[in-house]
Amino acid sequence: MSAQGLLFKIQENLGSNQRLSAFYDFTYSSSEDNVEGAGSSFTGIQKNSAISNDSSLHTGFLLNIVSSSESGITGQIPTALQNDKLDLTYTNFQVPLDGLNANNLATLIDFEFKDGDIDDGIILGCLKTGEETIQSFDIENSEGFNIGVTDRGHLFCQTFGPNGDSIDVMYSVELSKRNLIAVSTAESFITLSSFDYFNNLVRSLEIPVDQNYISSNSVLNFGGSDSYFRSNNNTDKTFSGSLNNLAIFSGYMEEEFLKDLGEGILGDYSYTAETETIEQRITGYSETIVYRTGITGYDYVPTGTLEIITAREEFTGSITSASDETKVEGERYYKYYTLNNGDIQTFYKEELGKLHSDSGYVYYPTGEDAYDTLGLNDVSESISAYTETTGIIQGTISIDLFGKTPLTGVLSEVSGVTQTPLEESYSIYTLASSGVSISVDSEDFKKNFIYYIGDRS
């Protein structure tokens, strides 16, 4: 996240990443990305970040991770880059300047000490001193400078000038376990700064230099130097700590500005997208005339019928077939006849004595007399029987009955005007926002030792 935070700060303050020459967050990705070499010479590397102006430049070298074979170093690189930091007790780090000059650049260095005692050492070392013979005169020369830390835990800057070696110690600043410092160089001075983000403080030491002794186009070393009182070899590890982040900018930068950029390195970038909220607003009113309502007429709807008798009562009846009955001769039974009189239908019946149909006789008179006078045979025969239905019928007419129901509706009389609001949708936009919050674990940036320097007696 520090890369995104730094990029945000650079875009915010500079408008482009043109001056960001290199950035390393020391994240181990894969052995392929962290190895360079061919044949019998392989070196561990840390590639420049994609957020820099030209990431093909300033590939950093892990100076102490070298081997004649690729497999000889691939196992060492994750060890050197454990926990997203470069362990300078394991390997020094070298950045080729690739066109930059040590007397005109700015670096932000996020470093921390290892637990335990702090020994003096080089954080950034590019000082080289030597002699050359010009017209038979031996002349001392130099390039670059050293930035380091003393046993006491103070930053120092070592330079070489017309008067020889000089060391300026920033004794006003007590370092924490983890620190963010800046080194900014110009033609005539070096500004060494330490940033206290808790108290929003920048403390700086400005060291006057002679550009003829500082100018260097070669490399920046981290962890060692070619000219230091303990070592003259940049692969000698002198610093008891590690690099968390490293940024290199072209040209001199003011310390306050570098502090702001440093917030990006330590912080987390956040972005909140633009949001749109749709609301309604009234743009006017439409008017509608309202007419009174009332009874506009009546409707007659059927409510029932009334039956009226229009003629005298008449008997009516009908017969329907029933089960046949068996009658013996001489037994009485009824013979039925239907009578149709227009709408009035009825029946009548005649009581007879049964004679078998095969008798071939017809007996007169019938009834009791016949029984008395005739000898009847004991034979039976089936006759048709009927079920009688009788009733009384009268002539009627049916009259429909109606009820009166009022009809309501709109009258022509105006009772008022109704206003209906007219609305339209509009959008409220919450602008997109972004920023950096220094959410890095603060514990290592704090102090953890108070030493009383007054009289203890």
Add this chain to the structure above:
Amino acid sequence: MTYNYIVSTGDSTISGSVSSILNKNNLSHSSQQYLSTKYSILDKNGNPKVNPFYFDESIITGSNCSLLSLNSQTLLEGGFSTTEGKNRIYYNIEDSGNYTIDIENSKGNIIFDSGLDLTSDDVLFYDKRINSSPFITGKTSTSIGSWNDVVTNLLYSIDAEDPTSDTSEMEQKYFLFFNGQKVVSFDYSTDLDDVTGIAFAIKKEDQVYEINGVADIYGSGFIEHHVDFYLNGMEEDVANLLQTYTGVYMIETGVNCSFTLVNQETENYIL
């Protein structure tokens, strides 16, 4: 000697620490700013008193959010009332206070009690603290157990507003001062029985811890410049402390370690 450190631990993130940070050990400035003379306080002779010390109004923003130490002695802030004269309005400091703050009418000026004589040699530091009224009790008796009564009275006063069960809990939550000296232990004692004066307790801020009894402390992280140090109850200038990282070597201090190596050259002249 009694060493007493109060350190701010801050938050687990830098942003979080910055948002809750307390401004401590601010040296008051004496540069005279424009100040309406309409509001003043009379000195013990009845003349308008000169109060030469000022604070930063962006730090101290009102009453009951400051803690002053004048020449290492911690002062009690009081409220105030005013008496209107013909051309001036006169302060009267209340609640047994040594000073008062009136942001509205006296801007950044610290209004001291009439009885306090001040000179330009005096050193005054001020801390910002969370806004809360002090709990105050007077001690007039010198009988045995009278200090215990003071502590008990304070406990009752505090408990009425901020439920606090005993002196141990009170010690966790409050700082105690007696006659300008910080009292480290709230335990009942007879050591202070024969002294009269004013005792007051103020609430501790969040994210602070207190360490007693050792001259040097190390281990837990704290935020540089946000340390109060009391030596025998008197607040010390933090310039007497090194606030650093445990890994450094302690060497003799006061020696300038900047130096320049000069190449000596000899030029020979032919006479």
